Amino acid sequence: MPLEPVLIGGRLKASVAPAGAFRAASPLTGEPCGPEFPVSSFDEVETAVRAGARAAEELRSLPTEVRADFLETYARLIEERAPDLVETAHRETGLPAEPRLRKVELPRATGQLRMAGEAARDRSWCRATIDTKANIRSLFEPLGGPVAVFGPNNFPFAFNAVAGGDFAAALAAGNPVLAKAHPLHPGTSLLLAEAALEAAARSGLPAPAVQMLYHFDDEAGLRLAAHPLIAATAFTGSRRAGLRLKEAADRAGKPVYVEMASVNPVVILPGALEERPEAIARELVESCTLGAGQFCTKPGLTILTRGPGADAFIERAVSLFRDADPGVLVSRGTIESAARVVEELRLRGAEVIARGKAPEGPGCLFAPTLLLVPGSVFLSSPRDLQAEAFGPVSLLVIAESREELRSVVSSLEGSLAGTVYSQSGDGDEAAYRELEPVLGQKIGRLLNDRVPTGVAVSPAMNHGGPFPATGHPGFTAVGIPASLLRFAALRCYDGLRIHRLPPEIQDRNPNGRMWRLVDGEWTRRDI
C-alpha cells in the first residue's frame, strides 16, 4: 500500500524517502484506523521551506484580494465537504460528530477563514500610519517568508495547522504557510489540504503558498523553526514541546508564538458561593468536561474560601463529576499523561474527591476526576499543584481566609484566562477589588461569572497571556484582525515618491473603507 501524499510545492505527491510511516488510532475503538501516512525526513521539510520561500515572493506581487478570495473559497469548499470531514475527524479524534464537530467547530473554522479573508480585503489590519507633514508612512507588511504552523491535537478543524486560526491569520497577512498537521488526525488534515489546494487553484493563489506535512521528528521541527528561510513559527500544544521550539527560534532570531499549557484559574468569592453554589458548580463542571476537558481554556483550578456555600458547592460538584460519563480523549498518550498528572497532584497532597463513571469499553476513555487540596498545602508546592492535566480533571483549592486565597492567586503562573464569580449584588465588591489586580497580572483574559471555555472570535478577544501560557504577552492567537499582527513586520517609508508607496499608504484610500491613522486621526478618507 502506498503512503498517503504530502502537500508540497503546490502538489499532493508521494513523500520522498520518508523517515517512517504511521496510522491514526481511533480513540473510539483504540484500534488503528485509516490508511498509512508518511513521516517526513528533514530533506522533505527543507524542500517545502524552499518552495514556501518562492511562494512568498510570488505572493508579494499579487493583490491582497487574491488572499481574500482564497480564504473565502476555502471556507466554502470545507462546508461542501463537511460530511466527509466530520466523519473522518470523528473517527480520528473521538470528538462527537454532533453537535461538536458539525455544528460548532466546523462553522467556527469556516467563520475564521471568512473573517481573515475579510480582514485581507479590508486591510485595516495593517495599521497604516501616515504623517503627511513629514511624508513618513508606515504599515505592517507580510514577513517575507513562509510561516511554520504546528497544529494541536484537540481541534481538528478550528486550530488545524492547515485550516485553523493560525493558518488563516498567517495567510491573510500575506505569508505562505507550511503546516505541520497533528499526527493524531492526518486523514482530516489531508481532506483539508485537498480543499485548500483546490481553493488555491480557483482563486489564483500560488499553490505552494499552502503546504502540509503530517509528521516529522522533534529535531526536524527545531531545525524548521530556526531555518533561515522561515519567517516565523506558530505552535499550539504542550509546554515541553513549545519551549523547545521557542528556544530554537529565539536563538535564530525568528519570531515565534507558542500557546502552551494553562490552568485558567477560577475564583469563587464568598458572596457568590453563598448565593448560588449549585448553579456555579453546574457551570463549572460542564466547562471542565466539555470536549472531555481537552480545551486550552478548561478551568483546571478553582479557588474558594471555606464558609457558607462551600460545602454545598463541593457536594454538588462531587455529585456532578460522579455522574459524568467517561470522556473520550484523543489518544492513549493523552490518557497516560492525564493519569500521570493526577498521580502527581495526589503525591503533593491533593485528594481525589470524585471520579466519574468507570470507563468501560475499548476506546480512549477517561473518568472525569475532581481533586481537592487545602490552600496551605497548595502553597507548599504551588508549582507542582498547578500542572495542567489535559482532560476532564480539575482541582479545587480551599483557602481558609481571603488572605490565603490572595496568596494562592499570587503563586499562580501565567494562564490564558481566569474567572471571578461574585454575588449578583455588590456583596463581593471589596473582595473583588482586592483580588482583581493580583489575578489580572496572571492572565490574558478576565471573565466575570462565566466559564473560560468559549473563546469568541471577536476583534476584542485575547487568546494569549503571560508566560508560560504563551511566549509573549502582547499577542493573541484568536481575534481577527489582531491575530494577523503576529505574522507581520512593521515597515516605514520615509520621504518616498508617492507612486512608489504600497497602495495602503498612498494618498488615496485603496478601497475607500480601510482605516488609517492620518496625522493622529483614524479615518477612512483619502488624503
Place this chain on the structure above:
Amino acid sequence: MPLEPVLIGGRLKASVAPAGAFRAASPLTGEPCGPEFPVSSFDEVETAVRAGARAAEELRSLPTEVRADFLETYARLIEERAPDLVETAHRETGLPAEPRLRKVELPRATGQLRMAGEAARDRSWCRATIDTKANIRSLFEPLGGPVAVFGPNNFPFAFNAVAGGDFAAALAAGNPVLAKAHPLHPGTSLLLAEAALEAAARSGLPAPAVQMLYHFDDEAGLRLAAHPLIAATAFTGSRRAGLRLKEAADRAGKPVYVEMASVNPVVILPGALEERPEAIARELVESCTLGAGQFCTKPGLTILTRGPGADAFIERAVSLFRDADPGVLVSRGTIESAARVVEELRLRGAEVIARGKAPEGPGCLFAPTLLLVPGSVFLSSPRDLQAEAFGPVSLLVIAESREELRSVVSSLEGSLAGTVYSQSGDGDEAAYRELEPVLGQKIGRLLNDRVPTGVAVSPAMNHGGPFPATGHPGFTAVGIPASLLRFAALRCYDGLRIHRLPPEIQDRNPNGRMWRLVDGEWTRRDI
C-alpha cells in the same frame, strides 16, 4: 572621596558594597574626568528590582495623568538644567555642545518626554477595542513590573536609559524603569536622575518608579534580564551584548527588545549617479561623519554600479573624506573597535581609498575612513564585509551590473534603514522596481533620496527592523505612541460588569478624545 550615589528605592544614596568604582574618561583629552562612580553588585541590582516591583503595584492604582505630569515636569526640569547637562555630556562624550547637544539632542529628548506624556494623557496608545454585542473588551496595559533599560554610549540624552526614548515609552505605558546608564557618561546620567527624582516628587509619581545604576558586570546584566520580577528589557548597543541579553531574557520567557548593529545600506541607481554624483557624495559623506559616525543609522555600506557618474561620485567622496576633520569618538574602546573592523574589511579585500585628516592631539580622535570593494569580492565574504564599524567609516561596493547589485543587496543582513537614490525623473524606475522588493525585506525603514541618519520622532516612524538589527520585526524604538506597545500586555475583559472595567474600556470615553475601536469603527465617541 565617597563614590557618587545611585538612585534606588526613591532616594539617591551610597551604593551598598559596590563591586568596584570607575570614572568617566573625557574623549576630548583622553584623561579620566569627574568624580568616581560605583559599580553595583548583583545584590544592589536585586534591591532595585524589588523596589521597582513594589512601584509597579503602586503605579497601577494611580491615574494615568500622574505619569503624564511626571514626564512633562521632567522635560521642563531638563530644560532648566540644560547648561549643566550640556557641559557634563560634552565633557563625558566629546560630542559638540553646540549645536549637537544643546540644540539638537536635548530638545529631542525633552520633546520625546512630552510626546510620551501626551500619549499617556491621551490614552489612544492602548488600542482599546470594544465588542459591544458580546461585551468583550480589550486593551494594552502596563506589564506589571519594572522594565530594565540599558542605554547606549552614543546619545547621552535622547537614548539615555534614564531619560531617552525607551525610558519615556516604558514609563508612559505605566511601568517603572530600572535604568542601567552607560558608564561612559555617568555624570550626565546622575544629573538626569536628580531631575527625574525631583519631577517624581512634584508630580506624585512613586519615586521608586525611576531607578538608576551606572554599571554592573555582564553576569549581573544577564541575571537582571531574566529576573522573575522584571517585566521586560530594552537594550541599545552592540550585537554581542544584545544577543547575550536576548538569550537570557528569552529563556526566562521575558519580552526583550534589542537594537543592535546595523549597516543601513544605501543604493545609488545609475540614473542618479549620472545625474548628480557630487551632490549625493556630499550628502552621504556628511551623513557618514555626522556625530563622528556614531549613529545607529549611519550609512555603513553604499552600493553602486560601475558606469557614468561612478567615477565622479567616488572622486568627490574621496576628496570629502580626505578633507574631513578627525571625529571624536566616545572612548578609546570605540576607536580600537572601529580600527579593528577597518582591518577586518581590508583583510577580506576592501581597500582604504580615503582617510581624513590625521588625528593630532590627546583626545579619542579617529580619521574618517572610506573603503571600497568590488561587488564580486563582497559576494565572496558578504557576512564579514558588512560588519558595522561604529565611527566615521563607510564602505563602497562597486557592482559590475544590475544583477550583481541585486545579489549584493540579497546578501545583506537585517538593518534599521536603507536608502535608494534615483534619478529625479523616471530614468531609474525599472531598476527601482526590481530592487525595492529585495531591499525592502532587509530593512525596517526605506528612504528615497535622503540619508538614513535623522530619525524623526513621528507616529509613522519605524526605528526597528529585521534580525539582527533588532530582535523582532514588529516593534519600533522611536515613534510615539507605537514604541509604548513594547512595554504593554494585551488584556481582555470578557463579560465584565461595566463598573469593574478599566476606565479606558468603559462605555464612556474617559477623556473624550481617546481613540477606541468600537464594533469595527475607530471613534472618540462614548458608547
